[in-house]
Amino acid sequence: MELASGSFRIFKEVLSIFIFYSLSLLWKAFHNKDSTALLLLMLEKGMPIDCVLYADTTMEFPEMEAHIAKLDNLLCQKRGIHITTLRHPHGFEWLMFDEPKVKQSCLERRAKLGVPPYGNGWPGAKVRWCTGQLKTHLIQKEVNRLKKEKNALHYIGIAADEAHRCKDDPQNCYPLVEWKITEAQALQICYSRGFDWGGLYEIYHRASCWCCPLQRIDELRKLRTYHPELWTRLRDMDNRARAMFGPGPLGQFKKDWSVERLEERFAREGAQTT
Numbered sequence: 001m002e003l004a005s006g007s008f009r010i011f012k013e014v015l016s017i018f019i020f021y022s023l024s025l026l027w028k029a030f031h032n033k034d035s036t037a038l039l040l041l042m043l044e045k046g047m048p049i050d051c052v053l054y055a056d057t058t059m060e061f062p063e064m065e066a067h068i069a070k071l072d073n074l075l076c077q078k079r080g081i082h083i084t085t086l087r088h089p090h091g092f093e094w095l096m097f098d099e100p101k102v103k104q105s106c107l108e109r110r111a112k113l114g115v116p117p118y119g120n121g122w123p124g125a126k127v128r129w130c131t132g133q134l135k136t137h138l139i140q141k142e143v144n145r146l147k148k149e150k151n152a153l154h155y156i157g158i159a160a161d162e163a164h165r166c167k168d169d170p171q172n173c174y175p176l177v178e179w180k181i182t183e184a185q186a187l188q189i190c191y192s193r194g195f196d197w198g199g200l201y202e203i204y205h206r207a208s209c210w211c212c213p214l215q216r217i218d219e220l221r222k223l224r225t226y227h228p229e230l231w232t233r234l235r236d237m238d239n240r241a242r243a244m245f246g247p248g249p250l251g252q253f254k255k256d257w258s259v260e261r262l263e264e265r266f267a268r269e270g271a272q273t274t
Contacts, residue, residue, distance in 0.1 A: 032157060033183065033186050033187045033190055033201065034157040034158060034159045034162075034176060034183060034186045035157035036067075036071070036157075036186075036190050036195055037157070037176065037181065037185075037186035037187070037189040037190050038155070038157035038175060038176055038186075039052075039071065039157075040189060040190065040193055040195070041175070041179075041189065042155075042175075043074070043075075043078050043079070049075070049079050049081070050079075050081065051081065051084060052072075052075060052081065052082075052083045052084060053083070053084050053085075053086055053139070053142060054068060054083045054084070054085050054086065055085075055086045055087075055134065055135045055138050055139050056068075056085050056086065056087050057092060057130065057134040057135065057209050058087065058088075058091045058092055058134075059092045059209040059210060059211050060209060060210070061198075061200060061207060061210050061227070061230075062198075063197055063198030063199070063200050063207075064197065064200065064207060066198055067195065067197050067198065068083065070195065071083065071195070086138040086139065086142060087138075088133055088134050088138065091134075092130060092134060092209075092211075093237070095119075095120055095129065095130070095133055095134070096119060096120055096121065096122070096237070096241070097118075097119040097240065097241075097244065098118055098119055099118060099119060099120060100117065100118045101117050101118060113246075113248065114246070115245055115246065115248070115250060116244060116245070119244065119245070119250070120250070121241060121244075121245045121249065121250025121251055122213050122238075122241055122249075122250065122251070122252060122253055123212075123213060123214075124213065124214075124249060124252075125214060127249075128214075130209070130212075147171070152171070153171050153172075153173060154169070154171055154172045154173060155173045155174075155175060156172055156173065156174055157176060157186075158174050158176060158177060159176050159177070159181060159182050159183040159185075159186050160176060160177050160179075160180045160181055160182050161182045161183055162183065163177045187201065203222055203226055204219055204222060205219060206219070210223060210227065210230045210234070211230075211233075211234055211237065213253050213254050217254075217257070217262070220259075220262055221262075221266055221269075224262075224263070224266050231263075234259050235259045235260060235263060237259075238253050238258055238259035238260065239259075239260065241253070242258060
């Protein structure tokens with residue numbers, strides 16, 4: 001997509017970015033209800049939108065993919081533009097299992113531990129390589145380029161009850177804070193306009209990547225119940241990780257829990273309730 005001249009806007013989130021031309025840059029994410037609400041309100045208020053960027057991790061819920069497609073259709077109808085998707089050239093599973101390690105110190109450490117010289121293993125709280133490589137780096141690179149070339153200004157979808165997250169930066173704008181729209185109100189704005197993520201927020205506390213090891217055990221229990229096909233994929237990935245990396249951090253899905261052990265636990269719980 002060729003960028004128009006003039007001012008510029010980008011709308012981004014942890015996983016998704018919308019880019020709007022016109023002296024400003026608005027940034028937030030699509031699966032985030034605050035980001036979606038902000039985009040919908042910007043459309044309704046006639047605020048300029050020329051480009052939208054979305055960082056696709058390739059590990060999103062099918063309902064999230066449908067949500068993005070629905071937003072893309074609305075953007076096309078209202079403004080004649082489509083979402084531009086950013087993806088890592090290889091994707092999550094390649095990074096997890098196949099990415100070659102090149103630093104000598106890393107290779108030596110892995111050799112001592114008997115760990116293969118490739119693959120990042122499961123991400124964890126201390127090493128969230130997935131966020132960096134699949135979202136932040138892709139997004140920030142493009143955002144920085146657009147800011148440099150277009151003198152962009154950020155519009156960020158942070159709700160009024162999370163105003164403490166706002167940064168004191170003259171290039172950042174927080175319309176939801178300015179409009180005093182809370183997280184709960186943002187969700188209702190989305191629902192009232194027909195954007196409900198296929199019911200994801202009625203099931204899950206968060207609608208991030210379905211394979212995230214940092215999600216709560218209760219969320220994983222729901223994944224097994226409501227998305228059994230994804231749960232099967234998660235079991236396969238974890239079995240592969242444990243066989244490849246062993247019981248250390250790279251092969252450990254959660255502290256004290258493999259996906260197989262969770263499967264046994266959830267199966268026992270189900271048997272006790274029948």
